[in-house]
Amino acid sequence: xxxxxxxxxxxxxxxxxxxxxxxxxxxxxxxxxxxxxxxxxxxxxxxxxxxxxxxxxxxxxxxxxxxxxxxxxxxxxxxxxxxxxxxxxxxxxxxxxxxxxxxxxxxxxxxxxxxxxxxxxxxxxxxxxxxxxxxxxxxxxxxxxxxxxxxxxxxxxxxxxxxxxxxxxxxxxxxxxxxxxxxxxxxxxxxxxxxxxxxxxxxxxxxxxxxxxxxxxxxxxxxxxxxxxxxxxxxxxxxxxxxxxxxxxxxxxxxxxxxxxxxxxxxxxxxxxxxxxxxxxxxxxxxxxxxxxxxxxxxxxxxxxxxxxxxxxxxxxxxxxxxxxxxxxxxxxxxxxx
Amino acid sequence: xxxxxxxxxxxxxxxxxxxxxxxxxxxxxxxxxxxxxxxxxxxxxxxxxxxxxxxxxxxxxxxxxxxxxxxxxxxxxxxxxxxxxxxxxxxxxxxxxxxxxxxxxxxxxxxxxxxxxxxxxxxxxxxxxxxxxxxxxxxxxxxxxxxxxxxxxxxxxxxxxxxxxxxxxxxxxxxxxxxxxxxxxxxxxxxxxxxxxxxxxxxxxxxxxxxxxxxxxxxxxxxxxxxxxxxxxxxxxxxxxxxxxxxxxxxxxxxxxxxxxxxxxxxxxxxxxxxxxxxxxxxxxxxxxxxxxxxxxxxxxxxxxxxxxxxxxxxxxxxxxxxxxxxxxxxxxxxxxxxxxxxxxxxxxxxxxxxxxxxxxxxxxxxxxxxxxxxxxxxxxxxxxxxxxxxxxxxxxxxxxxxxxxxxxxxxxxxxxxxxxxxxxxxxxxxxxxxxxxxxxxxxxxxxxxxxxxxxxxxxxxxxxxxxxxxxxxxxxxxxxxxxxxxxxxxxxxxxxxxxxxxxx
Numbered sequence: 001x002x003x004x005x006x007x008x009x010x011x012x013x014x015x016x017x018x019x020x021x022x023x024x025x026x027x028x029x030x031x032x033x034x035x036x037x038x039x040x041x042x043x044x045x046x047x048x049x050x051x052x053x054x055x056x057x058x059x060x061x062x063x064x065x066x067x068x069x070x071x072x073x074x075x076x077x078x079x080x081x082x083x084x085x086x087x088x089x090x091x092x093x094x095x096x097x098x099x100x101x102x103x104x105x106x107x108x109x110x111x112x113x114x115x116x117x118x119x120x121x122x123x124x125x126x127x128x129x130x131x132x133x134x135x136x137x138x139x140x141x142x143x144x145x146x147x148x149x150x151x152x153x154x155x156x157x158x159x160x161x162x163x164x165x166x167x168x169x170x171x172x173x174x175x176x177x178x179x180x181x182x183x184x185x186x187x188x189x190x191x192x193x194x195x196x197x198x199x200x201x202x203x204x205x206x207x208x209x210x211x212x213x214x215x216x217x218x219x220x221x222x223x224x225x226x227x228x229x230x231x232x233x234x235x236x237x238x239x240x241x242x243x244x245x246x247x248x249x250x251x252x253x254x255x256x257x258x259x260x261x262x263x264x265x266x267x268x269x270x271x272x273x274x275x276x277x278x279x280x281x282x283x284x285x286x287x288x289x290x291x292x293x294x295x296x297x298x299x300x301x302x303x304x305x306x307x308x309x310x311x312x313x314x315x316x317x318x319x320x321x322x323x324x325x326x327x328x329x330x331x332x333x334x335x336x337x338x
Numbered sequence: 339x340x341x342x343x344x345x346x347x348x349x350x351x352x353x354x355x356x357x358x359x360x361x362x363x364x365x366x367x368x369x370x371x372x373x374x375x376x377x378x379x380x381x382x383x384x385x386x387x388x389x390x391x392x393x394x395x396x397x398x399x400x401x402x403x404x405x406x407x408x409x410x411x412x413x414x415x416x417x418x419x420x421x422x423x424x425x426x427x428x429x430x431x432x433x434x435x436x437x438x439x440x441x442x443x444x445x446x447x448x449x450x451x452x453x454x455x456x457x458x459x460x461x462x463x464x465x466x467x468x469x470x471x472x473x474x475x476x477x478x479x480x481x482x483x484x485x486x487x488x489x490x491x492x493x494x495x496x497x498x499x500x501x502x503x504x505x506x507x508x509x510x511x512x513x514x515x516x517x518x519x520x521x522x523x524x525x526x527x528x529x530x531x532x533x534x535x536x537x538x539x540x541x542x543x544x545x546x547x548x549x550x551x552x553x554x555x556x557x558x559x560x561x562x563x564x565x566x567x568x569x570x571x572x573x574x575x576x577x578x579x580x581x582x583x584x585x586x587x588x589x590x591x592x593x594x595x596x597x598x599x600x601x602x603x604x605x606x607x608x609x610x611x612x613x614x615x616x617x618x619x620x621x622x623x624x625x626x627x628x629x630x631x632x633x634x635x636x637x638x639x640x641x642x643x644x645x646x647x648x649x650x651x652x653x654x655x656x657x658x659x660x661x662x663x664x665x666x667x668x669x670x671x672x673x674x675x676x677x678x679x680x681x682x683x684x685x686x687x688x689x690x691x692x693x694x695x696x697x698x699x700x701x702x703x704x705x706x707x708x709x710x711x712x713x714x715x716x717x718x719x720x721x722x723x724x725x726x727x728x729x730x731x732x733x734x735x736x737x738x739x740x741x742x743x744x745x746x747x748x749x750x751x752x753x754x755x756x757x758x759x760x761x762x763x764x765x766x767x768x769x770x771x772x773x774x775x776x777x778x779x780x781x782x783x784x785x786x787x788x789x790x791x792x793x794x795x796x797x798x799x800x801x802x803x804x805x806x807x808x809x810x811x812x813x814x815x816x817x818x819x820x821x822x823x824x825x826x827x828x829x830x831x832x833x834x835x836x837x838x839x840x841x842x843x
Contacts, residue, residue, distance in 0.1 A: 201713070205713040205714050205716075206712065206713060206714060207704045207705065207708065207712075207714065210697060210701065210704060210714070213690070213692070213693060213697075214690050214693065214701060217690040217691060217692045217693060218686075218687070218689065218690050218691065220686060220687040221681075221686075221687050221688055221689060221690055222690075222701075223649065223669060224647070224649065224669055224679060224681055224687050224688075225669065225701045225702045225756075226668075226669045226670040226672075226673045226702045227670075227701070228668070228670065284690070284692045284693075285692055
């Protein structure tokens with residue numbers, strides 16, 4: 001009698017603990033369930049190592065964008081310019097990495113050192129981030145509008161710079177940069193891991209990160225507490241811009257070319273990913289691990305649907321619903337704040 | 339006489355409580371048609387709460403409301419307006435980018451057309467507006483955008499709107515708080531006009547001179563109770579003040595036993611960049627001293643302390659700390675010069691609801707808690723924030739608990755801990771006990787007394803007379819942004835403060 005009682009209470013206890021874990025790590029649990037479902041549906045084939053490798057490669061560029069916009073959303077901002085900026089960065093970096101003997105190259109006959117496309121790419125991204133940051137912080141423009149303008153500017157710049165043509169025939173040494181791997185681990189996954197680690201350190205272990213949360217949570221209180229709100233906003237957009245710079249550079253290296261459609265719609269994917277990963281649109285909430293899990297969750301949904309042969313048109317439709325549902329629950333969860 | 343004819347509006351035995359406060363206690367108000375009925379009382383006496391009960395913004399727990407002899411229960415300002423009870427609010431609620439006539443007929447626009455196809459009848463709206471304005475002797479173009487009008491003109495439009503609803507009762511909450519003297523004269527003319535048409539006006543104001551100029555009857559509230567209703571002709575200014583502040587002494591404050599030291603902060607001629615805000619304010623604050631700042635709503639007390647803390651711009655004036663001239667352009671400068679600021683709006687400008695108690699405490703001090711790599715020293719932060727919060731006896735499940743889950747009083751203690759951790763010499767507290775219960779209030783007072791004893795200097799802005807008199811060594815009084823006088827503890831009474839607070843009004 002008493003034994004069964006303790007048995008029940010132990011079960012209840014572990015159930016309660018389990019429920020607490022689930023509610024605290026909803027994103028992770030969702031991701032794991034999706035992975036298991038996909039494995040079962042494909043008899044384990046979908047999650048064999050080379051498939052996982054593909055998934056990592058496909059999602060890594062998006063991960064950079066997600067980390068950047070994730071930080072911005074934590075400060076209660078938004079960035080719609082990601083796709084265009086990454087596209088421009090990819091084109092700029094590609095233009096410095098074309099084979100010198102390629103007749104249609106933007107700088108035909110010139111052989112640039114390998115570091116140039118990388119530096120130029122990151123600087124281009126950082127420049128647009130800085131531009132957004134100054135508009136939002138000092139120009140007091142709503143982030144939505146400021147970055148909407150930047151989106152168009154970057155797209156225009158890309159078309160002008162490339163004369164609306166494909167920047168192709170990239171050097172193999174440059175392509176190895178993103179396409180190579182160390183043993184079984186793709187380069188790209190390593191780069192993402194480094195970026196994620198840096199974001200984690202910033203958010204968890206620096207004053208800067210604490211300021212981001214503070215600004216997103218209560219801008220007025222942040223100002224009273226001696227935080228330079230404007231400076232911190234510029235930093236967050238600049239930092240995000242640098243991450244887009246890396247994303248664009250790696251993208252051109254991975255694809256071996258860049259054109260006007262490169263990274264098309266990436267802002268949506270990135271914003272959706274971090275939202276699914278628990279970065280709240282109400283500001284002040286979000287973690288690095290959430291952002292990465294969000295990217296992987298959307299990735300596995302994309303990948304799973306492709307693997308199961310879902311028509312790509314339907315994929316788009318389903319993705320839209322997933323984003324709406326994620327934000328719906330996010331808003332419900334934090335509705336009390338309003 | 340039959341009460342049905344005598345009073346147009348009766349609020350009988352209204353009671354309303356909020357957690358920890360009895361906001362209204364058996365309040366009765368009778369308003370005659372064709373009269374101006376002033377409703378007076380200190381900040382927090384319950385005037386606004388009473389009006390909110392009338393308009394259904396709050397629901398009274400007991401009591402009845404009769405309008406034209408019939409019991410009524412308004413569920414919103416709109417329903418009240420349609421019945422003929424209108425409110426001109428302190429903050430005007432119009433649509434600035436639309437025309438005057440569109441604003442007046444908002445939500446009940448005349449239309450033309452047939453069946454479901456209805457279109458706005460702009461011509462009729464314009465003509466009706468013009469007729470309305472002529473009736474009120476107002477010279478206003480109905481097509482003017484409301485946003486382009488001066489505040490007093492906007493008010494006049496609100497009044498016109500009330501008249502257009504055939505209002506028999508119009509409530510005006512501090513209508514002259516943001517208009518000039520000539521504009522006030524014009525407003526009074528409109529009020530007298532309405533009165534002669536049989537409209538009853540409930541006039542809420544702090545301004546003595548206005549009351550005696552315009553009111554027929556005066557009802558005085560204090561601490562949520564109705565003190566009484568009097569014919570304005572039977573009152574004097576002194577009598578009214580003593581009715582408003584009452585006489586009872588209280589023992590709700592700990593003794594402040596500190597030694598007053600040398601001058602810590604000296605402010606001279608400080609003038610706000612905003613011409614409507616404070617002007618030419620000078621004062622001194624000594625070590626171990628609690629300086630109270632009193633005044634009515636609109637006295638610019640918060641603006642003054644925000645400017646001291648670098649949150650608002652000033653155009654003139656100097657600030658000295660320890661005899662040295664300092665420039666404080668941001669809160670960061672203020673913190674560096676040893677100042678701390680507990681703001682009046684705890685939710686709006688104090689707490690970070692989604693961050694932990696520990697981070698909320700540490701935020702302005704974080705630069706002192708970094709290791710050589712500029713990473714945060716989490717363990718040291720936790721130890722230090724725990725120390726400060728334990729010293730103030732903040733009740734929290736853990737230091738990792740989100741601050742939004744704490745009670746108001748405990749949130750306030752976290753904020754006090756926050757600013758003590760920056761080790762300030764000057765602590766500004768704006769309404770330090772607003773919205774917290776009586777027990778927690780006493781604890782905050784104890785903390786203040788203790789800080790003064792340690793030689794810290796405190797500036798306390800407060801709207802509560804008892805608190806000002808009970809806690810301050812000296813009380814500086816502002817009226818409409820000007821420094822009207824400073825009272826020593828020995829000479830501070832509610833009457834003397836009120837007189838200074840209403841000096842220019």
